[in-house]
Amino acid sequence: MIEIKDIEKSFGDTKVLKGISATFETGKTNLIIGRSGSGKTVMLKSLLGIHTPEVGTISFDGRIYSELSKDEKRKLRTEIGMVFQGSALFDSMNVEENVGFPLKMFTDKKSRVIKERVNEVLDRVNLKDANHKFPNELSGGMQKRVAIARAIVNNPKYLFCDEPNSGLDPETSILIDELIQEITREYDITTVINTHDMNSVLQIGEKIIFLKNGIKEWEGNNEQILETRNKSIVEFVYSSDLFKKVRESLLEEDDEERSNDLHLNK
Amino acid sequence: MKQLILKEIDDLIIGSLGIVAFISFFIGGVVAIQTALNLTNPLIPKSLIAFATRQSVILEFAPTFISIIMAGRAGSYITSSIGTMRVTEQIDALEVMGVNAINYLVFPKIVAFTLYPFVIAISMFLGILGGWLAGVYGGFVGSDQFITGIQTDFIPFHVFYAFLKTFIFGMLLATIPSFHGFYMKGGALEVGKASTTSFVWTSVVIITVNYIITQLLLS
Ligand SMILES: Nc1ncnc2c1ncn2[C@@H]1O[C@H](COP(=O)(O)OP(=O)(O)O)[C@@H](O)[C@H]1O
Numbered sequence: 001m002i003e004i005k006d007i008e009k010s011f012g013d014t015k016v017l018k019g020i021s022a023t024f025e026t027g028k029t030n031l032i033i034g035r036s037g038s039g040k041t042v043m044l045k046s047l048l049g050i051h052t053p054e055v056g057t058i059s060f061d062g063r064i065y066s067e068l069s070k071d072e073k074r075k076l077r078t079e080i081g082m083v084f085q086g087s088a089l090f091d092s093m094n095v096e097e098n099v100g101f102p103l104k105m106f107t108d109k110k111s112r113v114i115k116e117r118v119n120e121v122l123d124r125v126n127l128k129d130a131n132h133k134f135p136n137e138l139s140g141g142m143q144k145r146v147a148i149a150r151a152i153v154n155n156p157k158y159l160f161c162d163e164p165n166s167g168l169d170p171e172t173s174i175l176i177d178e179l180i181q182e183i184t185r186e187y188d189i190t191t192v193i194n195t196h197d198m199n200s201v202l203q204i205g206e207k208i209i210f211l212k213n214g215i216k217e218w219e220g221n222n223e224q225i226l227e228t229r230n231k232s233i234v235e236f237v238y239s240s241d242l243f244k245k246v247r248e249s250l251l252e253e254d255d256e257e258r259s260n261d262l263h264l265n266k
Numbered sequence: 267m268k269q270l271i272l273k274e275i276d277d278l279i280i281g282s283l284g285i286v287a288f289i290s291f292f293i294g295g296v297v298a299i300q301t302a303l304n305l306t307n308p309l310i311p312k313s314l315i316a317f318a319t320r321q322s323v324i325l326e327f328a329p330t331f332i333s334i335i336m337a338g339r340a341g342s343y344i345t346s347s348i349g350t351m352r353v354t355e356q357i358d359a360l361e362v363m364g365v366n367a368i369n370y371l372v373f374p375k376i377v378a379f380t381l382y383p384f385v386i387a388i389s390m391f392l393g394i395l396g397g398w399l400a401g402v403y404g405g406f407v408g409s410d411q412f413i414t415g416i417q418t419d420f421i422p423f424h425v426f427y428a429f430l431k432t433f434i435f436g437m438l439l440a441t442i443p444s445f446h447g448f449y450m451k452g453g454a455l456e457v458g459k460a461s462t463t464s465f466v467w468t469s470v471v472i473i474t475v476n477y478i479i480t481q482l483l484l485s
């Protein structure tokens with residue numbers, strides 16, 4: 001479980017995170033949602049230790065990050081896997097080297113052992129026969145799979161994904177979402193995912209935090225989000241015309257039912 | 267690490283040899299021809315053509331001019347490759363994996379550039395060779411006279427001076443473009459801008475440092 005309390009982060013004069021508190025649960029896919037520029041990436045990078053919040057605490061199963069010693073921080077790092085927005089695969093390395101890289105850096109495993117583990121995780125993300133390909137030879141979906149494989153190769157306790165669906169077609173997006181959710185359950189990982197994709201929200205939103213202008217505007221899950229009356233959420237969820245029409249027709253049906261009920265009652 | 271260093275040597279040093287050889291050879295030839303055409307006084311020995319070629323190639327042309335070329339060739343490559351890693355979050359990825367990204371990316375380039383004096387030695391040799399060919403086959407000077415000329419008033423300290431500054435320029439070529447790539451912000455468009463800015467700065471610093479070293483050592 002990851003708990004954040006009142007974190008604030010600024011760049012120069014602009015405050016991007018304005019005091020956010022939240023809990024991310026173990027074995028679940030926790031979503032951070034919000035418009036572009038709402039601070040999702042900054043929030044995730046603050047959890048990762050790439051950004052340091054000026055105010056607030058972040059605790060990983062009780063370990064408060066800012067109070068850890070250098071060695072403890074390093075140990076915590078080895079327990080974190082990250083899938084970056086554009087996959088961030090190393091261009092100069094092939095798939096196998098990319099996935100094995102964290103093991104080479106964090107462990108003193110022999111290269112034969114590393115290779116076995118790499119094949120195991122590549123298998124897990126359904127990517128075969130791509131070991132010797134370079135990132136620029138892979139499709140977006142395959143790159144994402146490699147990035148996920150690289151993030152889970154060292155058996156992380158915490159997995160962070162920044163917009164894992166960006167740049168993918170809807171079908172591939174769903175497969176990637178499902179993969180992340182399966183892995184989260186299978187290995188009991190605390191997974192935090194940034195997204196603005198409504199499909200993901202509905203499909204894997206076991207816990208959802210909605211950010212708006214650096215503030216946590218709403219919190220709930222994928223069932224509650226459809227029923228909420230929170231104006232910002234409604235605007236966000238129904239931002240596309242298609243969704244708006246669906247909502248309108250649902251509301252109309254509701255009204256009809258209600259008037260039917262009234263007739264019956266008479 | 268060893269692999270990374272070998273890769274940088276291949277990209278930055280070996281990869282630059284072609285253009286350096288081409289430019290050195292022809293500029294050496296042009297320097298010889300220019301000197302010959304300006305030597306109208308019959309009292310001045312023709313061997314001076316060789317002397318002038320040697321001095322300009324060793325003192326300025328090879329170390330300084332080629333370094334400016336390298337700021338374009340190797341420097342832009344360094345800035346754009348590190349800058350691309352920055353904007354595509356590969357540097358963040360390294361740091362998440364506990365890697366000291368500056369060390370990992372810049373150190374191999376610095377090591378590769380310790381071989382830079384060899385590039386400049388080749389440039390010096392080819393420059394003078396170009397001068398000899400252009401001088402002799404252009405009918406400006408006899409081969410014997412040219413050979414005598416390049417041995418006239420040879421001052422070993424000049425060679426020391428040339429290689430000292432070459433070494434310093436090499437370190438500048440490895441670090442300034444890396445810095446520009448590493449600390450850049452933005453997207454793909456900014457990578458291009460960062461390369462241009464990095465080229466300008468690297469050139470300006472090289473030219474200024476060249477002036478300072480020359481003032482300190484030769485005057
Ligand atoms: N390194 C940075 N320096 C300055 N401003 C930044 C930096 N990173 C993000 N920001 C700003 O913080 C805000 C939130 O950005 P971000 O977290 O990337 O949004 P998103 O929700 O789309 O991921 C944006 O206004 C962005 O310009």
Ligand SMILES: [Mg+2]
Nearest residue numbers: 040041162163
């Ligand atoms: Mg983002």
